[in-house]
Amino acid sequence: MTTFAILIMSLLIGMRHALESDHLAAVASLATRSPSLRHTIGLGATWGVGHTLTLFLFGSVVIWMDSVIPERIATGLEFLVGVMLIGLGLDVLRRLWRDRIHFHMHRHEDGTVHFHAHSHKHHTSHDDLAHRHEHPPGFPLRALLVGMMHGMAGSAALILLTLQTLDDPWLGMLYMLVFGIGSVLGMALISMVIALPLKITSRRLTWMHGGLQAGIGLFTLISGVLICIPLGRQLLV
Secondary structure (H helix, E strand, O other): OOHHHHHHHHHHHHHHHOOOHHHHHHHHHHHOOOOOHHHHHHHHHHHHHHHHHHHHHHHHHHHHHOOOOOHHHHHHHHHHHHHHHHHHHHHHHHHHHHHOOEEEEEEOOOOOEEEEEEOOOOOOOOOOHHHOOOOOOOOOHHHHHHHHHHHHHHHHHHHHHHHHHOOOHHHHHHHHHHHHHHHHHHHHHHHHHHHHHHHHHHHHOHHHHHHHHHHHHHHHHHHHHHHHHHHHHHHHO
8 A cells, every 4th residue: 555545544644533432532522512514614624723733742652652551541541531421411401500591482472482591500799791792712622632532542453453554653743644534624524513513502492502512412421431441341350
């Protein structure tokens, strides 16, 4: 296989890697905090950058030292990812409970019936409707850290694959870099797909927006539990 074909393959594998369920769960939970479509896409791309940073760092050390990550350490890192997902899922559900979003049936005089939602979130004294505005979001540090955690946990399998198929360490490093670029592109695209229904429902279908956030929170929480249970058993052996 030519070098060009190897790099194209690594780019496509990186994009596919972004679609793994634990990655989707993490970024979807982060997207529930995002105020705009652009910011959500930025979250996904930042996740990919964090993922690439730790993957490239761990991978470079392993390749040049001609060693592998011990299985128990790799298992421990995967377990921590599960714990992180549980925390992210609980955070989404906590914010839904804090905002007290719930729904009522409303009937107009002409007989039209519809549901509407409102929040019981406590407002501070300076939160006046006349002065309410959104501050521009800062750098998505949380997305970067979550991506870095995923990069550490996913590095073992990728490095083993790279070492088994490539003899040149420089080519192995280039493979990981292009793989990382693919994960950035893949997660940015999937973040846009996640953001669209959240953005649309936040403006017109508040009840559906709350349902989507609850679904994301539960999906993230359950994903973390399903990761932790088998890995926790392995670590206790």
